[in-house]
Amino acid sequence: MPECFDKSKVWFVGAGPGDKTLITLKGYRLLQQAQLVIYAGSLINKELLEYCPPEAECHDSAGLTLQEITDLMINGVQAGKLVVRLQTGDLSLYGSIREQGEILTEQGIGFVSVPGVSSFLGAASQLGVEYTVPEVAQSLIITRIEGRTPMPPKESLESFAAHQTSMAIFLSVQDITGVVKQLTGGGYPTNTPVAVVYKATWADCQIVRGTLDDIAVRVKEAGISKTALILVGAFLGEEYHYSKLYDAGFSHEFRQA
Numbered sequence: 001m002p003e004c005f006d007k008s009k010v011w012f013v014g015a016g017p018g019d020k021t022l023i024t025l026k027g028y029r030l031l032q033q034a035q036l037v038i039y040a041g042s043l044i045n046k047e048l049l050e051y052c053p054p055e056a057e058c059h060d061s062a063g064l065t066l067q068e069i070t071d072l073m074i075n076g077v078q079a080g081k082l083v084v085r086l087q088t089g090d091l092s093l094y095g096s097i098r099e100q101g102e103i104l105t106e107q108g109i110g111f112v113s114v115p116g117v118s119s120f121l122g123a124a125s126q127l128g129v130e131y132t133v134p135e136v137a138q139s140l141i142i143t144r145i146e147g148r149t150p151m152p153p154k155e156s157l158e159s160f161a162a163h164q165t166s167m168a169i170f171l172s173v174q175d176i177t178g179v180v181k182q183l184t185g186g187g188y189p190t191n192t193p194v195a196v197v198y199k200a201t202w203a204d205c206q207i208v209r210g211t212l213d214d215i216a217v218r219v220k221e222a223g224i225s226k227t228a229l230i231l232v233g234a235f236l237g238e239e240y241h242y243s244k245l246y247d248a249g250f251s252h253e254f255r256q257a
Contacts (some may be wrong), residue, residue, distance in 0.1 A: 003029055005082055006112075010073045010104055012085045012097050014116020015040075018202035020047040022117050035081035038064075038072055043088045045202065057081075070103040071198075077109050078236035090111035090118040094170060120168040122200035123229045126207060129236060131166040137235045141163045145179055161186025166233035173198075173228040176216045183232060184212055198228040209236075224229065247256065 005011060005025075011030050016022035019171070023031075023156050031037070032052040036208050039049065043058030051059055057076075061069050069085075076083040086090040091097050091113050120142060124131060141160050144151070160167065161183045173196060184190055190213040198206040210218045219228075 002033065003230050005030060005033060007080055008077060009110040009112050010077060010083045010085055011112050011114060012087060012091055012095075012100075013114045014049055014087055014090045014095075014118075016117045017043040017089055017119040017122025017200050018045050018205070019122075020050070022043050022201060023048060023051075023120065023158050024114065024116060027114050029086050030082075031086070034084040035078035036072070036083045036117045037083070037086055038069055039086040040088055044086060048086065049252055051115070061251060063248055066103070070100055073100075073104060074107050074109060086179050087118075088119070089122075090116050093118055093120075094144075099131050103196040111147060119229055120170075120198050120231075123168070123195075123197035123231060126200050126205055127195055128235070131168070131233075131235050132233045133239075134221075136237075136239055137166045139163070139231055141165060141167045142170070143167065144170045145175055145182070147171065147175075156186075157182035158186035164188055164233070165190075166235045167231070169232065173219065173230055176230070179230060180212050180216050188212055188232065192232060192234065195231045195236055196222075196224060196228050197231065198224045200229065 008206065013027040013030055024142065028051055031048065034052050034056050037049065037052055037056055037058045038061050039058065040062065042062040052058065059072055073083050074087065087095055097113065104111050132138050143155065143157065143160060145157055157179060164187055169179060170246055190211065193211055194213045194215040196208040196215065196219050207220065208218050208222050208224065
């Protein structure tokens with residue numbers, strides 16, 4: 001028996017990092033039943049639309065304004081359609097759903113967020129690494145460089161770099177030279193390892209490795225200027241320590257040494 005979804009609400013769905021099979025099962029089922037889909041065409045894998053019924057009405061939001069997007073949603077719900085707003089990765093990161101949700105709420109329409117898999121997780125999986133390495137790095141900073149969207153005064157890359165922990169930098173590869181300048185200015189040594197992952201988990205994924213000393217040159221040589229994550233930190237290096245969780249000499253709730 002297929003899951004029944006409430007058509008009186010708009011369903012925001014995280015599309016996953018790129019690979020069309022990395023959408024969640026719930027997101028997949030929503031697309032299977034969707035009657036109106038508004039998708040972020042400049043960012044998502046359009047192969048995801050193959051999950052939709054042939055008769056589904058699909059709109060690319062890349063060239064639309066906020067008002068045009070929400071008008072489509074409102075009209076769809078009022079027409080009794082199952083409306084899906086398909087956005088990138090995980091909605092909780094740079095998803096811009098708050099303003100959409102507020103307009104819907106003003107019109108008496110509820111919405112549900114279905115989380116996806118973020119590109120920062122997809123990028124780590126492509127590299128086969130973990131951001132939290134025992135005794136090397138136990139924190140991850142997710143941020144971006146300032147562009148046309150200003151950064152809060154206390155959230156500059158330079159200030160975060162003082163921590164020298166793992167960092168995933170979104171929406172910034174177009175200014176890789178500026179990123180490096182801020183990171184080294186804030187405290188990261190120039191030999192800190194860096195990986196730039198272009199279109200993580202997509203078929204044409206590309207990975208550029210280096211250090212803060214040479215990554216800008218390598219990225220420019222590779223021709224990468226958008227749709228990429230910059231990963232920085234010692235977690236990419238050779239130093240690591242075994243976890244205590246599986247250490248034979250370490251006791252915990254489920255096992256005695």
